[in-house]
Amino acid sequence: MVTVAIIVAMVFVFQDKAEYQTLPKTMPVHYNGEQFAGSQSCIPCHQDIYKTHINTPHFNTSAIAAEETLKGPFDDSSHEVELIDGVIRMVHEGDSYYQTISSKTSGELMDKSRLDIVVGSGVKGQSYLSFKEDFLIQLQASYFTLTDDFINSPGYPNYKFTRSVTDNCIKCHVTFAKNGDFKGNTNIYERESFIYGIDCERCHGPLQKHVDYRTGKLQQMDHDVVIKIDTLSRQLKMDICVQCHSGLRAIQIKGNPFSFVAGESLDEYAKNYNFGRPDAQLDVHGNQYGLLKSSECFRNSSTMSCTTCHDPHRKQRGETEYFNSKCIECHASPKDLHQNSNLNSSDLNNCISCHMPLFPSQTMKVQLGNDTQETSVNIRTHLIGIYVDGILQKRKN
DSSP: OOOEEOOOEEEEEETTEEEEEEOOSEEOBOTTSOBOOOGGGGHHHHHHHHHHHTTSTTTTSEEEOSTTTOOSOTTOTTOEEEOSSEEEEEEEETTEEEEEEEETTTOOEEEEEEOOEEESOSSSEEEEEEEETTEEEEEEEEEETTTTEEEEOTTOOSSOOOEEOOHHHHTTTEEEOOBSSTTSOSSBBOGGGOEEBSOHHHHHOOOHHHHHHHTTSOTTOSSOOSOOGGGSOHHHHHHHHHTTSSSOOOEEOSSOTTTOOTTSOGGGTEEOTTTTOTTOOOOTTTOHHHHHHTSHHHHTOSSOOHHHHOOTTSOOTTOHHHHHHHHHTTSOOHHHHTTTSOOOGGGGGOHHHHHSOEEEEEEEEEEOTTOSSEEEEEEEOOOOSOEETTEEOOOOO
């Protein structure tokens, strides 16, 4: 892997207190040949955005496993996951965390794996990845926030099992990772290539030239190379989000799952699994783009996109008033729209509760306790519409 040494110390101010931040000594090079700079290099010019972005689920969707990034009762031995052939325990030893699996009959230790990477911000849960030499696997246990307990990882059988992690698994949880196979089909990774979380450079592209230009190190350049997202067409803007919010894009056309960068057409790189199947059922988990595109709000607008309602630089979960204001920008008089309904005026202050209700996901299911049946996780649909008793009402033309 080609890397360039970057040793930069920067001073920035958080709450009137000077703090020093040192960038990693090496940053990877993207497949297009451009050097990553690291999100901390954005701080001198974009401090306010950086401060809010580091609190978002995007930024925190993966990290090195450590005390400050892991959720769950690791120091309570009573929390176990029972399998047909073994018992899973999560163990905290010194500065490291491990998953152990012991035989259900003999008590013999069958496996002990260190938690190297944590995946998930913890809003709904977290899963754990472990390196076996350079081979990356997902561990059997996951943390489920709703029960504040460990569970058998979603999609896992109820017996000791190992799942390999490839680019199509990891691509929506890290900014970049270099696979041992260019197509990204193996679970062999260069550990030092990982840029954790969905960071600045996942949406803006590798930025070392931008940083060098702004700091005067590339004086021969006559313009800034950074992509100005506001100047892109609606589809190219949305393609940045669509990378991860349009279902499984497992049909690779060009490059690999990390080849695409902002400003390019995503369809030139990969297609959704349901491409060419217009009647395919879109699940509420993962394919927010497909659902939004099917909404009348989207079809009747030439400008509506993901960022019409979502600010990717801010944590917005639970900000009902903010999202309500986005609906009112187009639907200026919600009271008139509901004049024939039995809604109270107070019900008009939370548009999404009725028009984007929660639905059980068919792809995100968890097994709770010893129950053999999987339980669907409820996720808010992005198919905006009028629902009666959970059924979308088709408007008459």
